[in-house]
Amino acid sequence: MTNNKNNYLGPLVIIGVLFFVMGFITWVNGTLITFFKKAFSLDNTSSYLVTFAFFISYTIMAIPCSMVVKKTGFKNGMSLALMVMAVGTLIFIPAAEMASYPLFLVGLFTIGIGLTVLQTASNPYATILGPRESAAQRISIMGIANKGAGIISQIVIGKLLLAGVESADPKDELDKVVVPYLILTGILVALALVIRMTKGLVEVSEEEDEPAGVNQVTVQKTSVFQYPNLVLGVAALFCYVGVEVIAADTIISYGVSLGIPESEARVFGAYTLGGMMFGYVLGIVLIPKYVSQQAYMIFSATLGLVVTVIALLTTGFTSVMCIAVLGFANAVIWPALWPLALSGLGKFTKIASALLVMGISGGAIMPLIYGGIADSIGSTQKAYLLVLPLYAFIVYFGLVGHKKKNW
Template sequence: MSSNKNNNYLVPLIIIGILFFVMGFVTWVNGTLITFFKKAFSLDNTSSYLVTFAFFISYTLMAIPASMVLKKTGFKNGMSLALLVMAAGTLIFIPAAELASYNLFLVGLFTIGIGLTVLQTASNPYVTILGPRESAAQRISIMGIANKTAGIISQVVVGSLLLAGATSVDPKDELDKVVIPYLVLTGILVGLAILIRMSKGLVEVSEEEETPVASQVVVVEKTSIFQFPNLILGVIALFCYVGVEVIAGDTIINYGVSLGFAEEEARLFGTYTLGGMMFGYILGIVLIPKYVTQQGYLLFSAILGIFVTIVAIFSTGFTSVLCIAVLGFANAVIWPALWPLALSGLGKFTKIGSALLIMGISGGAIMPLVYGGIADSIGSTQNAYWVMLPLYLFIMYFGLFGHKKRSW
């Protein structure tokens, strides 16, 4: 019976893996877009990081509405709808390029983020519920490999199209480089939306499935989502995590350029960070839960992040760049470990809890902007990385104590 259940889970996990691949492609191309738009529109650091702000702030604004949509549509139809919204966002890039409008590009990124909000709100708890809780981090790590593989491909492919070769003196000619890639991406997203809608492989699962019967007795006594400290602290920890993840992944190209590396060389630095994350995911799959617990790996990741950040700030040249890339390894398993710990015991509150966790992704909107503001104000992209230390410290607190709290 257990074997049959695992076989029933295999097809849905493959489909969700494809969706994580798509999410990775459109998310991690932002690091390339930041450098591309900075040059094309002659932006400072703060303005260039509006790319991540526009993209990730939609998670805060749309997470609760996304959970409401999913209650009406279910997981499968919600995922299909999300892909169509993302396609609308990528399509906006075409008139934005024609009009040479940075603001319209930001609207496109915000729209993509709306679609991703629905997709994330559906897919993450789906993977958590679809199997034993103690191995949830392992399943999400597999999804993470698909996500970061797509990120590496997007930075290499799109980076070669947007950042490689001679730069035109005419910004309009530069911006026209995005038209073909984003038309192709729009077509892929629409095609996937249709396939998901027609697929019989995605089964609907109930959020109550993820909680043992013994835990459900506790859940019945609670009437508000805010009565779960492990969730609320988890939201803050996830805000901190996405903040450091996006800073490490999306600032590294600009950081390399600021240190004197040529764009042709620096455009690949983001792939080093994503490669580090992939290695961390693979290690997590091997170690969790057989050799180390989810919370144990989470704690290790936070401590490593603190150490590597300090080394990055005090080292020089490529060594410092490499340290920022190593943060990818440190960050890898924080996301997969956070989700099951934060959602533990929520039962019927799982979907709204997932929506609150998705709101924590706004760390990717706010913290890179804070980083850029600090870099501009002190004139140092390197010392601005100090902003990551308090974020890792809170993640460490959650790994030590926060996830265990069941009452305030």
Template sequence: MNNKNNYLGPLLIIGVLFFVMGFVTWVNGTLITFFKKAFGLDNTSSYLVTFAFFISYTVMAIPSSMVLKKTGFKNGMSLGLLIMALGTLIFIPAAEMASYALFLVGLFTIGIGLTLLQTASNPYVTILGPRDSAAQRISIMGIANKSAGIISQVVIGSLLLSGVAATDPIEELDKVTVPYLILTAILIGLALLIRMSKGMVEVSEEEEEKPTTGLTEPVVEKTSVFQFPNLVLGVIALFCYVGVEVIAGDTIINYGVSLGFPEEEARLFGTYTLAGMMFGYLLGIVLIPKYVSQQAYLIFCSVLGIVVTIAAIFSTGFTSVLCIAILGFANAVIWPALWPLALSGLGKFTKIASAFLVMGISGGAILPLVYGGLADSIGSTQQAYWLMVPLYLFMLYFGFIGHKKKSW
């Protein structure tokens, strides 16, 4: 971008996109509980919701990078929104047919659109200004994302989880029809808005190759993204991070129900996690990079995650639920801190590197499924949270050592 001081307009548009991404992502916690009840699923089967949604990031990340090379960031975002609209539209016949498999296809399709949107929007935000304040800008995007998540869980949760469940599964599933038709219309409208917007300035490959700060020296001799240890380790750290983020946000409603809380009360537990994340993002905006570096905040959040997870395992009742919610605060700034550290010095490899990082989001597909399997096998949704401790430990390693590695 020729003048990086003029990025407030594009950031506002990207903020709207992050709001939309948050709305369709964080409603999954509500859908898990809703489908579990409507279809009579066990824990493992219910978490196929997150698997179908997030596994698309692994399948489509590299193809999304190829698409962006043809379309550019702006048109890629518009295309991503249209694919998401197709996915939300699939919910309508899925409800009429009472088909859990078709709902999963819809979620997978939404995930494909989100993959393209994430692959375009995250590096766009990172490049759109000084690299050392990238975490601050992504934190602002995170506030938009999580505020949408709170709204989606309150609104969709009140529609799907409130009141007496219908005895007929098809009648119960019909509850998704109106909200997902509205969501489809909104996604199509946003796709057209992005396509026609003159505020979204395209970033050229040449500009991506230029270092934006003095954090690292430009690396010109490397020929592959796999020659950047900070990227490879960053992908693994992101896999771990998205896993713990989704587990904390999407299992808490089921966890509350398993502890004996009424569904009417437990449906709001996910909003506590998202509120914690929003507070963490706000704190990150204030502290990064003026008072605390991106990597220092990453280390702090990883340590806090370990401590609070163990506290959740050894406490009882609402205290334990509250600890899972506090993980939202612990997780908040890990995502915005990981991206710039992992992309540091990538230059012309930024788009393909971003695609690999997006593949790391598949942690949200696999790790909640592992959590559900553990919960079923050991008979405890609480003890299954031990899964998160080694994940936080790897993020701690990346914050201390991994991001500094410039060669193998």
């Protein structure tokens, strides 16, 4: 079906709802890390298996999920993704009943599979649906919905799981997840049915959005790995999701490790996501009228480097707030990366999107490494040294990497 650039507001609203759902489920992980660490008496490394189980599914399932999206189309792929996520949230119920941390991890992995399909379908859909030069602006709007939902989930789920009187019986603590995750399951199933029945989402063509001459170049290339901007973009996205998840999901535990009461620290993740929302709003205002998406990305990653150094050199609440400011620094990197990495891919867009989604595994591996470093050196603060080379590579991609069209 032909893509009408002047008629994409309705579909973008629907995609925005999906990004809200993704954000609500994704950013509750920071709360779950602290909750499971207490309920199961875990060390840092074991507690960050939450993010590992959740995000590693992106690497394992990205290519199969791209095949699913290619077979079903964007719309049906999104509906299927929501149903898979509902299966994952439902697994939390027997996991709580059995007091089984491994089963909780299975539930998180299953949710991650559904999110992999959803990311594979929704991100390129938002990129292709309008002019490519303003793609970062559209994805920034999606980011506001995503992080706004994350703030809500951190506050609501955090209050349910981390507030109140702590029970001496771990089983009583784990029962706190039953009602919220039953509600989440119902919402996901209902939304899947709505997406399936709606006529607002039309299929769009990747090739139609390319400028003149691009398709001719695409025909001459036989593999996505012949596009340096994509391959380097995958690596940059791996680094980005690593720093994004570290900033959002370690901040609560970091605050607690510094002696800040858990009742106060439980909202720290919302500060990080709030910073990201502010960054998205600024990006919407500035891109592309006043600054290009790649220039903003370079600024953001450079700011991340500076703020991380300050976090390492300061102490207490000041250091924690520096980690929260990383949310602002991270905001526009994701929406700027996608169009730069997908530029010129044409008919390879769906498989290229799957490779980019595989880069989300940075959110699985980097927090686990962070936890391992923190345990080995006995310092949750010095472990943030890990993010410095990650930001440095993103700066390289913004300055040089995305411009490479041949190896």
